[in-house]
Amino acid sequence: MTGAIIDGTQIGEQIRAELHDRVAELVTQGFRPGLGVILVGDDPASAAYVRMKERRCADLGMHSDNTTLPSDASERDVIAAVDRLNRSPDVHGILVQMPLPAHIDSRRVIQAVAPDKDVDGLHTVNLGRLMAGEEGFVPCTPLGVLELLKRTDSNGLSGAEVVVVGRSALVGLPLANLLMQRGIDATVTVCHSKTRNLAEQTRRAQILIAAIGRAEFIRGDMVSDGTIVIDVGINRVDDPSKKRGYRIVGDVAYDDVAPKASAITPVPGGVGPMTIAMLLQNTVTACERITRSR
Amino acid sequence: MTGAIIDGTQIGEQIRAELHDRVAELVTQGFRPGLGVILVGDDPASAAYVRMKERRCADLGMHSDNTTLPSDASERDVIAAVDRLNRSPDVHGILVQMPLPAHIDSRRVIQAVAPDKDVDGLHTVNLGRLMAGEEGFVPCTPLGVLELLKRTDSNGLSGAEVVVVGRSALVGLPLANLLMQRGIDATVTVCHSKTRNLAEQTRRAQILIAAIGRAEFIRGDMVSDGTIVIDVGINRVDDPSKKRGYRIVGDVAYDDVAPKASAITPVPGGVGPMTIAMLLQNTVTACERITRSR
Numbered sequence: 001m002t003g004a005i006i007d008g009t010q011i012g013e014q015i016r017a018e019l020h021d022r023v024a025e026l027v028t029q030g031f032r033p034g035l036g037v038i039l040v041g042d043d044p045a046s047a048a049y050v051r052m053k054e055r056r057c058a059d060l061g062m063h064s065d066n067t068t069l070p071s072d073a074s075e076r077d078v079i080a081a082v083d084r085l086n087r088s089p090d091v092h093g094i095l096v097q098m099p100l101p102a103h104i105d106s107r108r109v110i111q112a113v114a115p116d117k118d119v120d121g122l123h124t125v126n127l128g129r130l131m132a133g134e135e136g137f138v139p140c141t142p143l144g145v146l147e148l149l150k151r152t153d154s155n156g157l158s159g160a161e162v163v164v165v166g167r168s169a170l171v172g173l174p175l176a177n178l179l180m181q182r183g184i185d186a187t188v189t190v191c192h193s194k195t196r197n198l199a200e201q202t203r204r205a206q207i208l209i210a211a212i213g214r215a216e217f218i219r220g221d222m223v224s225d226g227t228i229v230i231d232v233g234i235n236r237v238d239d240p241s242k243k244r245g246y247r248i249v250g251d252v253a254y255d256d257v258a259p260k261a262s263a264i265t266p267v268p269g270g271v272g273p274m275t276i277a278m279l280l281q282n283t284v285t286a287c288e289r290i291t292r293s294r
Numbered sequence: 295m296t297g298a299i300i301d302g303t304q305i306g307e308q309i310r311a312e313l314h315d316r317v318a319e320l321v322t323q324g325f326r327p328g329l330g331v332i333l334v335g336d337d338p339a340s341a342a343y344v345r346m347k348e349r350r351c352a353d354l355g356m357h358s359d360n361t362t363l364p365s366d367a368s369e370r371d372v373i374a375a376v377d378r379l380n381r382s383p384d385v386h387g388i389l390v391q392m393p394l395p396a397h398i399d400s401r402r403v404i405q406a407v408a409p410d411k412d413v414d415g416l417h418t419v420n421l422g423r424l425m426a427g428e429e430g431f432v433p434c435t436p437l438g439v440l441e442l443l444k445r446t447d448s449n450g451l452s453g454a455e456v457v458v459v460g461r462s463a464l465v466g467l468p469l470a471n472l473l474m475q476r477g478i479d480a481t482v483t484v485c486h487s488k489t490r491n492l493a494e495q496t497r498r499a500q501i502l503i504a505a506i507g508r509a510e511f512i513r514g515d516m517v518s519d520g521t522i523v524i525d526v527g528i529n530r531v532d533d534p535s536k537k538r539g540y541r542i543v544g545d546v547a548y549d550d551v552a553p554k555a556s557a558i559t560p561v562p563g564g565v566g567p568m569t570i571a572m573l574l575q576n577t578v579t580a581c582e583r584i585t586r587s588r
Contacts (some may be wrong), residue, residue, distance in 0.1 A: 128422030
């Protein structure tokens with residue numbers, strides 16, 4: 001058997017179709033959800049991401065507000081741009097495109113975003129709300145993983161044994177906190193570089209989530225038959241056969257693991273496309289909360 | 295064999311002795327750590343706790359600032375009292391004694407405390423800092439559990455298999471997040487009411503932490519030989535043989551579990567005395583941070 005492929009591209013499209021209706025409903029009430037994006041510098045990959053976000057907003061009938069600052073912009077300039085978006089009534093969600101140039105402290109910039117517009121979910125207040133089980137914003141990649149699981153696992157997440165490998169503040173930790181919340185109710189173990197007998201832990205998993213940042217780290221002998229495998233990794237490995245000289249692989253050795261998995265995300269085309277769908281979803285949610293509070 | 299008893303009363307005394315020196319050092323630099331406590335109403339148990347905190351502060355040479363409000367004080371009154379302490383240069387840590395009367399929203403009062411004086415560690419910003427691995431305040435009970443473990447387990451916590459039963463925002467979740475942090479490095483599983491085969495999970499634990507709030511819930515057959523057992527529970531059970539009509543028991547069936555444990559906390563006298571020691575420690579730390587930033 002080879003596991004079902006969890007098609008993040010297709011699920012992302014479904015979600016955008018659902019969002020299209022929510023945006024239309026908001027527009028009839030006189031609100032147009034708006035995403036404000038700040039790009040610092042001229043990294044071509046970052047610029048391409050920002051253009052894609054702008055295009056996706058337009059497709060859904062959302063407003064977007066893009067600010068591009070030169071690569072030598074000061075931290076103060078960036079925070080001033082954030083502050084303008086904090087105050088703009090047309091902007092409901094704010095994204096600062098990462099990475100920022102090295103002379104800027106990313107944490108300080110993220111903390112400058114108004115928590116109720118922090119659709120990236122990275123502000124300390126939103127991480128705290130997540131732990132406390134309060135309404136806030138969940139970071140986009142963890143939220144995308146949850147959506148993939150909800151739309152994949154017919155047995156449900158409640159009580160399921162989930163093993164998360166990786167404990168980053170961006171993915172592993174918020175994801176673990178999200179999955180153990182009331183109403184989701186997974187039994188979650190977080191493993192990391194200091195974990196003894198990692199393979200014993202991963203073989204216990206009914207759902208295994210790899211968010212380590214090491215190319216093809218999870219091998220077939222670390223996975224039990226029938227496991228659902230979610231691969232959050234995006235790693236470049238040299239590949240002279242490719243025109244650009246590298247290819248993108250996940251944290252899971254796909255060909256080795258897929259035959260044992262009951263379902264598995266490919267890389268690319270798994271978690272990646274969900275991240276932007278969740279950014280748009282958080283922005284629509286931010287706008288809905290504002291209409292609700294009026 | 296019967297496990298070693300982890301004596302929280304004695305470890306709490308040790309910690310207070312260490313704090314005594316840190317306070318003396320601060321005083322020579324012209325800073326006296328101060329704890330501000332707000333008590334609303336006249337619940338005798340709460341009043342007794344507050345008096346004990348005041349006495350402990352005095353013993354260490356710390357300043358204390360107690361505000362007592364009547365039980366019909368409004369939320370606004372309580373927040374005004376918090377705000378006075380936020381602005382007082384003599385107060386480095388603030389504690390609002392729980393529970394508050396039912397007409398007051400505790401979450402709103404906690405959010406009114408300045409995060410850098412929130413020595414109870416319950417403010418959303420401090421929960422977020424904990425998840426992000428940033429400097430803040432860790433809630434007193436989880437921090438007390440960590441201290442007990444550090445002073446008990448000669449094998450160290452790094453890589454140890456920890457199972458936390460219970461996922462409250464006050465204990466279970468911050469404790470799990472704390473133990474999995476870099477530098478502590480435990481491999482943590484959080485179990486709860488929806489966990490399937492709970493006994494299988496608890497039997498895997500090298501360190502088992504019960505924070506469920508159900509009297510004597512963890513039985514001997516749920517624990518493997520040699521486990522370190524930490525009991526966070528404080529439950530009243532009827533006991534006509536006692537003058538007051540009840541006795542206090544933990545979440546662990548002590549007599550059943552102790553023979554299998556390599557070390558175990560009693561209730562009372564285990565985690566309980568650590569909570570107040572950690573409150574004092576957080577207050578001294580808050581004062582040290584202020585001197586450091588000058």
